[in-house]
Amino acid sequence: MRQPKRLSPIPGPKSQTIFRQEQKNLAPGLQGFALMAEVVMERGQGSWLTDVDGNEYIDFIGGIGVNGLGHSHPRYVKALQSQLEKLSVGSFTSEARAKLVQKVAEHTPGRINQLQLYSSGAEAVESAMRLAKCYTGKWEFLSFWGAFHGKTLGVMGLLGDGQKQKYGPFAPGCHTLPAFPDCYRCPLQLEPGRCGFACLELFEKAAKTQTTGAIAAVLVEPCQGTAGNIIPPKGWLKALQEVTKRLGALLICDEMITGFGRTGSFFASDDFGVEPDIITVGKSFGGGFPVSGLLTREEISKAEPWSKPSGSSSSYGGNPLAAMAALTTIEVIEEEKLCENSRLMGERLLGHFQRFKEKFPFVGEVRGKGLFLGIELVKDRETKEPLSEARMKEFYREGVQRGFLAMSYKPTIRFQPALTIDADTLDAGAGILEEMFTDMASRGDWR
Numbered sequence: 001m002r003q004p005k006r007l008s009p010i011p012g013p014k015s016q017t018i019f020r021q022e023q024k025n026l027a028p029g030l031q032g033f034a035l036m037a038e039v040v041m042e043r044g045q046g047s048w049l050t051d052v053d054g055n056e057y058i059d060f061i062g063g064i065g066v067n068g069l070g071h072s073h074p075r076y077v078k079a080l081q082s083q084l085e086k087l088s089v090g091s092f093t094s095e096a097r098a099k100l101v102q103k104v105a106e107h108t109p110g111r112i113n114q115l116q117l118y119s120s121g122a123e124a125v126e127s128a129m130r131l132a133k134c135y136t137g138k139w140e141f142l143s144f145w146g147a148f149h150g151k152t153l154g155v156m157g158l159l160g161d162g163q164k165q166k167y168g169p170f171a172p173g174c175h176t177l178p179a180f181p182d183c184y185r186c187p188l189q190l191e192p193g194r195c196g197f198a199c200l201e202l203f204e205k206a207a208k209t210q211t212t213g214a215i216a217a218v219l220v221e222p223c224q225g226t227a228g229n230i231i232p233p234k235g236w237l238k239a240l241q242e243v244t245k246r247l248g249a250l251l252i253c254d255e256m257i258t259g260f261g262r263t264g265s266f267f268a269s270d271d272f273g274v275e276p277d278i279i280t281v282g283k284s285f286g287g288g289f290p291v292s293g294l295l296t297r298e299e300i301s302k303a304e305p306w307s308k309p310s311g312s313s314s315s316y317g318g319n320p321l322a323a324m325a326a327l328t329t330i331e332v333i334e335e336e337k338l339c340e341n342s343r344l345m346g347e348r349l350l351g352h353f354q355r356f357k358e359k360f361p362f363v364g365e366v367r368g369k370g371l372f373l374g375i376e377l378v379k380d381r382e383t384k385e386p387l388s389e390a391r392m393k394e395f396y397r398e399g400v401q402r403g404f405l406a407m408s409y410k411p412t413i414r415f416q417p418a419l420t421i422d423a424d425t426l427d428a429g430a431g432i433l434e435e436m437f438t439d440m441a442s443r444g445d446w447r
């Protein structure tokens with residue numbers, strides 16, 4: 001089985017020089033795991049990365065769900081190269097975009113068949129909010145504790161715990177309410193499966209008491225990513241749709257991270273039996289190219305002024321290069337049966353994690369849907385007290401030293417490897433994680 005090559009101390013001499021040089025002029029605030037690693041990546045192939053000193057890494061971070069096809073998928077590289085040589089700029093119709101909108105509509109739930117294109121996730125979410133306002137004539141928005149929908153000011157009012165400090169005041173009418181069903185840490189301290197979705201009852205009550213009743217939309221991640229790759233129980237999203245209808249609001253499913261195969265199907269909402277009113281997509285959608293989008297039904301898409309010429313457009317949204325990136329990504333997902341691979345490899349990785357739970361006292365919970373997985377590390381399984389953040393940062397650095405990259409710098413470890421990952425690479429990554437857990441258990445420094 002291939003293991004990550006290590007040719008120098010990590011970070012190696014070339015990494016150190018380039019990293020230090022960049023730090024002089026790069027403003028602070030880059031993703032923490034990149035800053036902590038201090039390595040400079042040179043190339044990638046599939047689920048493998050190589051740094052400038054020749055050291056290799058197995059990548060279970062996958063650009064936080066962006067890297068659906070794996071690094072530098074040959075078909076993707078070829079398609080983008082050839083599109084770049086032909087045309088890359090502008091919003092005139094291109095063959096790639098015409099094919100893309102049709103292709104996406106083949107996979108959307110129910111009557112959803114309209115796509116508008118953007119360049120970042122937050123931009124698509126904001127457009128969804130504008131559209132919901134235009135369609136309903138209302139102005140309030142609801143989201144959930146733990147939610148993440150981007151960092152632009154228009155969506156920040158809807159972010160979950162601890163992400164808003166110092167950025168207020170936010171747009172009026174944004175309400176972040178209890179509670180997303182994080183069943184391992186039930187906010188109502190109830191027993192999963194026997195609670196009758198009490199968290200949703202609370203949500204509906206809060207919506208009625210905290211708003212003016214002018215709710216344009218409820219915004220939800222079908223599975224919460226940033227909060228820790230949390231998967232709601234079966235039936236919950238469907239029940240939320242009913243609540244949303246009772247509130248007279250649209251349901252916006254933010255599938256930025258769950259969409260395009262990540263959770264084992266094209267759309268997690270579809271898998272949960274829900275046809276949302278609007279879906280927002282990004283990340284894996286473009287296979288690495290910055291392209292995002294909003295999907296909806298024809299009837300909703302006609303709402304004005306959103307639908308007027310130039311009403312919902314943007315400078316880069318759906319340009320020929322972006323359209324080709326998204327089109328090729330979907331074609332590869334279809335041809336290589338990546339939804340199926342996501343399900344199979346996800347089950348395989350979850351199988352490893354379940355074994356870890358039996359073996360290591362600090363593994364409190366493991367969960368996964370497709371290649372969207374999480375592990376909770378706790379000091380005590382009864383109290384569920386998480387391992388300290390400082391310990392986890394060390395743990396992440398240990399992983400980098402061993403050539404293993406996962407979002408393991410927090411006690412809720414997140415995994416979203418490429419959908420193209422094969423069993424050997426998956427097992428090699430899980431093997432390194434097991435070694436790291438074994439060392440932590442024998443040192444006993446997790447308490």
Ligand SMILES: Cc1ncc(COP(=O)(O)O)c(C=O)c1O
Nearest residue numbers: 120121122148149150225256257
């Ligand atoms: C569910 C969800 N929505 C929106 C976003 C924002 O996307 P972007 O960083 O492209 O603006 C993210 C990013 O992590 C996300 O996970």
